[in-house]
Amino acid sequence: MTCSDCNKSIDPELGYHTTKSLGVPLCERHRRLVERVMEENNTPVEAIQLFYALKEAGTYPMLEWWDGQKSVDIAISRVKLNIEVETHYRQLTHEQAINDLEEAMHSFKNGFTTIRIPHVAISHYLEDTVRYILGIIQGLKANLKVI
Numbered sequence: 001m002t003c004s005d006c007n008k009s010i011d012p013e014l015g016y017h018t019t020k021s022l023g024v025p026l027c028e029r030h031r032r033l034v035e036r037v038m039e040e041n042n043t044p045v046e047a048i049q050l051f052y053a054l055k056e057a058g059t060y061p062m063l064e065w066w067d068g069q070k071s072v073d074i075a076i077s078r079v080k081l082n083i084e085v086e087t088h089y090r091q092l093t094h095e096q097a098i099n100d101l102e103e104a105m106h107s108f109k110n111g112f113t114t115i116r117i118p119h120v121a122i123s124h125y126l127e128d129t130v131r132y133i134l135g136i137i138q139g140l141k142a143n144l145k146v147i
């Protein structure tokens with residue numbers, strides 16, 4: 001068994017525990033790093049899983065990327081794609097609703113596309129989720145060329 005981050009060979013027991021708690025097998029060093037990121041940003045475990053799956057797919061994702069105003073769960077900077085993993089389906093207040101729209105406006109003005117992915121899509125359909133994101137990246141790349 002190897003670490004999903006550095007490919008270092010790891011103890012099967014550590015691999016088992018990290019897969020259970022973090023969604024992917026990680027070495028001791030990367031377990032600590034990922035746990036710290038999760039603690040500081042309240043990152044959902046599905047975002048960790050998706051991050052490593054996207055990395056495996058060769059998309060160069062960044063975990064908890066600071067966009068100047070807030071931390072984005074996963075960013076793919078080449079195509080200015082931000083991915084937020086939604087874990088709770090909150091009852092929107094009218095202030096949150098209009099704030100979300102304002103946030104969307106700022107992102108678009110800066111050339112960013114933000115997609116929100118429900119955590120259940122990742123936990124149940126990780127491969128499909130990655131495939132669709134790859135499609136989105138291709139679409140964004142094609143659009144970037146046009147501009």
Ligand SMILES: [Zn+2]
Pocket residue numbers: 003004005006007008026027028029030
């Ligand atoms: Zn590692």
